[in-house]
Amino acid sequence: MKKVILIFCVLSLLIFIRPALGLGTNGSSTSNPAATTTQVDDADSGSMFNGAFEGIKTFYSYTGFANTTSGNLIMIIIGIVFIYLGIKYDYEPLLLIPIGTGVILGNIPFVAGNQTGIYEAGSVLNYLYFGVVKGIYPPLIFLGIGAMTDFSSLIANPKLMLLGAAAQIGVFATFIGALYLGFSLPEAGAIGIIGGADGPTAIFLSSKLANGVNILADGTTVKNLIGPIAIAAYSYMALVPVIQPPLMRLLISKEDRKIKMKPPRAVSQKEKMIFPVVALLLTLFISPSALPLLGMLFFGNLLKESGRTERLADTARTKLIDIVTILLGVTVGASTQADIFITKDSLLIFGLGAISFVIATCGGLLFAKFMNRFLKGDNKINPLIGAAGVSAVPDSARVVHHEGLKSDPSNYLLMHAMAPNVSGVIGSAIAAGIILSFLG
Numbered sequence: 001m002k003k004v005i006l007i008f009c010v011l012s013l014l015i016f017i018r019p020a021l022g023l024g025t026n027g028s029s030t031s032n033p034a035a036t037t038t039q040v041d042d043a044d045s046g047s048m049f050n051g052a053f054e055g056i057k058t059f060y061s062y063t064g065f066a067n068t069t070s071g072n073l074i075m076i077i078i079g080i081v082f083i084y085l086g087i088k089y090d091y092e093p094l095l096l097i098p099i100g101t102g103v104i105l106g107n108i109p110f111v112a113g114n115q116t117g118i119y120e121a122g123s124v125l126n127y128l129y130f131g132v133v134k135g136i137y138p139p140l141i142f143l144g145i146g147a148m149t150d151f152s153s154l155i156a157n158p159k160l161m162l163l164g165a166a167a168q169i170g171v172f173a174t175f176i177g178a179l180y181l182g183f184s185l186p187e188a189g190a191i192g193i194i195g196g197a198d199g200p201t202a203i204f205l206s207s208k209l210a211n212g213v214n215i216l217a218d219g220t221t222v223k224n225l226i227g228p229i230a231i232a233a234y235s236y237m238a239l240v241p242v243i244q245p246p247l248m249r250l251l252i253s254k255e256d257r258k259i260k261m262k263p264p265r266a267v268s269q270k271e272k273m274i275f276p277v278v279a280l281l282l283t284l285f286i287s288p289s290a291l292p293l294l295g296m297l298f299f300g301n302l303l304k305e306s307g308r309t310e311r312l313a314d315t316a317r318t319k320l321i322d323i324v325t326i327l328l329g330v331t332v333g334a335s336t337q338a339d340i341f342i343t344k345d346s347l348l349i350f351g352l353g354a355i356s357f358v359i360a361t362c363g364g365l366l367f368a369k370f371m372n373r374f375l376k377g378d379n380k381i382n383p384l385i386g387a388a389g390v391s392a393v394p395d396s397a398r399v400v401h402h403e404g405l406k407s408d409p410s411n412y413l414l415m416h417a418m419a420p421n422v423s424g425v426i427g428s429a430i431a432a433g434i435i436l437s438f439l440g
Contacts, residue, residue: 067109071338079103092238098326099234102333118334129331135207137328138200139296144321146300147313153419155271156264164423166367167389170195170360171431174352181348186210186222189435191349194233195356196428198391202233204293205432208440227335228346232353240395244361244387248403251365252383257407259382261416276301283430290433364389388417391424
């Protein structure tokens with residue numbers, strides 16, 4: 001190995017000093033072929049070393065070290081932190097590791113004019129990024145989610161859908177906050193969906209409203225906010241185990257956290273097959289603009305529950321969703337180049353995202369307490385499951401379950417929490433469709 005490295009260094013040095021040695025591009029001497037000797041005087045020696053030095057300078061100018069900015073270093077550190085969180089703490093590793101890698105790839109500095117990154121026409125990353133810009137990847141993600149989701153808990157206890165609806169208050173609170181901070185209507189609509197804690201929905205809506213292409217009535221172009229919105233949405237999805245538990249303990253008394261819910265009734269296979277068809281028709285008549293997301297969600301669920309298309313369902317929930325997740329994560333991460341991402345707007349979006357996630361969680365928790373005022377006996381619900389009304393499936397449901405076990409080790413809330421959790425996915429997609437209908 002040492003010999004290989006030595007040979008590489010010698011060859012590299014020869015390439016750099018080749019002009020100083022008077023060698024042509026084919027390695028032959030540029031002096032008179034008839035000459036048999038060459039006198040190297042002090043001037044020639046100085047020229048040789050000057051040529052070598054200029055060659056090294058030229059090489060250095062094409063490296064990332066010469067073109068790195070402080071912004072690039074900050075973003076690379078952020079990418080490493082994402083990877084660390086995914087590996088060390090198991091925070092959404094399937095999302096954070098691809099996104100973190102993409103952030104690093106997108107911030108490798110190139111020489112001006114020679115960049116081949118996410119925004120350079122004709123580059124590989126640019127072609128892959130097409131699926132983000134045109135909103136292709138999110139519906140495919142929803143297809144996989146539908147094929148792996150069991151809606152039994154929601155079918156068995158439909159009233160819990162109200163908790164998923166209540167959590168969408170975060171979407172509209174963020175929308176109002178974005179308008180107050182000076183974002184245009186389409187930009188505010190795209191930012192607002194962060195409150196649903198649904199990454200694919202956030203990407204889908206921002207690709208339609210805040211893609212850097214649409215023209216406003218006053219002639220100005222909307223900003224390209226896909227990267228900041230997507231990173232904010234996925235970041236808060238990953239931080240569910242950090243953000244939600246303190247809010248649960250703050251708003252829900254220990255006595256209420258110990259409430260045991262009666263087991264959900266058994267759901268027949270016929271009900272499971274009918275549900276995606278009925279839900280598809282009902283939700284899309286309410287919000288037709290959500291068709292790409294909800295249509296694929298319930299189509300994937302129908303593949304799962306029909307009993308006749310297991311191969312298709314298996315492909316959707318495994319191979320397909322894995323491939324799309326890789327492409328989506330890497331390309332979204334690579335779109336966060338320092339000169340585009342490190343801006344005042346990005347910081348505001350992250351701040352709004354944090355506030356909206358808190359509001360959404362609190363909305364679900366408080367509405368669950370409100371529902372208990374009208375429920376008696378064993379029909380009461382544990383208010384903790386209101387926190388699962390956000391769309392972070394299934395992390396929110398798992399966090400609710402673990403928090404319930406801390407108060408009472410015999411209290412199992414996972415199946416109950418899945419009902420508002422999956423209804424949160426449906427609710428955020430409906431909210432996105434409504435926003436798109438008004439602002440698209």
